[in-house]
Amino acid sequence: MFIPETQQAWRVVRKGEPSKVLRLDKDVAVPKKLDKGEVVVKVQAAALNPIAYKLMNMAPNFIAKRPYIPEHDVAGIIVDANGTGFKEGDQVFGWTPLVFPFKAGTGVLAQYARIKAEDLVPLPANVTPVQASGVTLVAMTAYQALFGLGGLRPKQSVFVNGGSTAVGAFAIQLAKAVGCKVTASASAKNEEYVRSLGADEFVDYTKAPLHQTLISYPLAEKFHVLLEAVGLMDTSLYVHSEAYIAPGGIFISVGPQPKGFDVVGLAKLAWKMYLQPRFLGGTKRSWKVLQVRPKHADQEQIATYLAEGKIKPLVDSVYNFEDVLKAYERLMTGRATGKVVIKMDSDVADS
Structure with missing residues (x-):
């Protein structure tokens, strides 16, 4: 050519x-x-x-x-x-x-x-x-978070914080493609959009601090995977996660995204996520940050889901x-x- x-x-x-x-x-x-x-x-x-x-x-x-x-x-x-x-x-x-x-x-x-x-x-x-x-980039991020780091299996329960973000939207679809129950958060104006992607339950994060909402939420079972797709610097959702993440479950972040070079904020986050021991209030749930990587097999699976109409x-x-x-x-x-x-x-x- x-x-x-x-x-x-x-x-x-x-x-x-x-x-x-x-x-x-x-x-x-x-x-x-x-x-x-x-x-x-x-x-x-x-x-x-x-x-x-x-x-x-x-x-x-x-x-x-x-x-x-x-x-x-x-x-x-x-x-x-x-x-x-x-x-x-x-x-x-x-x-x-x-x-x-x-x-x-x-x-x-x-x-x-x-x-x-x-x-x-x-x-x-x-x-x-x-x-x-x-x-590709956002679908690979969601796929590797859920199934690579998270080990998500069919019929498990997953929470997606930021269901209207690009990564969150693909995470909802991918989890539903394998038969999982999905609860997702977004602002009220995006509820219809998030539900159209397949979310079974919707949480409006603007009504109250999200961790407080989830603590009081009537869960049939705790979440096996929680994907934080917004890039929060606030550690509250993780710190309180024993109330809504199942034992052995995992909290996965796409990566905290500070505004500018927030040294103090990053130091506080590192303490909560990595350093604080359990006897000083540390959390008993695993916390991981995803770094998306090239993996041809993952791309092929995503293309198959597209061809089959399981994700759009x-x-x-x-x-x-x-x-x-x-x-x-x-x-x-x-x-x-x-x-x-x-x-x-x-x-x-x-x-």
């Missing part, structure tokens, strides 16, 4: 917020020198992630070798299979793991992307590129390639339910 020498790509040129550091360059070299196992994908759609704009704002120069092309989630067409199991013309979706743009200087917010073949899977026939582009893609809004800055504005409001997607190919449907 024809591959041009240059392309358009958004690049991070310095440290700061997207509106101040992203630049649309029109003469960026298309990746041609590939390592073994890498392919070139003509990008049809890419999804934005909070981690990307946070890294733009915080990553020091020795980590982020600027300029670099940001973002991770992608759907597109193989144009250089490079001797892998794919062939030119295959439609695929997947991701570049979180460190890859820094190492290679290239993410997916471009017309062409260099990606490891093992980080891609075939696009199911019932899913469009726009829909699939926002699946979640798209909040779609923006054209030149409107990336507006798309980041939408993402940074914190009000998106589903993924904010950038459509590179005008011939691709919006949904």
Whole structure:
């Protein structure tokens, strides 16, 4: 397939917020020198992630070798299979793991992307590129949290804090796909959305401190897994978790997300989560933080669930390639339910 020498790509040129550091360059070299196992994908759609704009704002120069092309989630067409199991013309979706743009200087917010073949899977026939582009990172996070760290099994009970977040929304669907009972929290305005994903029970976290609500909640059985998908710095939900997490159960966090470099807050969190002994009020439930990792078998399982309709893609809004800055504005409001997607190919449907 024809591959041009240059392309358009958004690049991070310095440290700061997207509106101040992203630049649309029109003469960026298309990746041609590939390592073994890498392919070139003509990008049809890419999804934005909070981690990307946070890294733009915080990553020091020795980590982020600027300029670099940001973002991770992608759907597109193989144009250089490079001797892998794919062939030119295959439609695929997947991701570049979180460190890859820094190492290679290239993410997916471009017309062409260099990606490891093992980080891609075939696009199911019932899913469009726009829909699939926002699946991998958040679905892998939810999948590895529930079934990797959490060891969740069919017919167990799980609580998802932040059921309207992207990770939380996939966690609900994945738990239901294996026959678990799911209770999820969100604000009242998102109750219908959370229930539409399959949540059996809904908790409005705005009515009272969530740990107090769960302590008094009429549970048929305690939760085997509690997934904290919001990134809370407050430790209360964990500290009181013996009241609602079953013995041997586990509290899993996507990672506390402080505002700025909150040294005091991080120190308090470390004490509660890691250091405080039980005789000084420590909690008897296990606490884990998930770091999502590339695992092809997990991607294949997620693709199977998509093909079978057991989970559905979640798209909040779609923006054209030149409107990336507006798309980041939408993402940074914190009000998106589903993924904010950038459509590179005008011939691709919006949904």
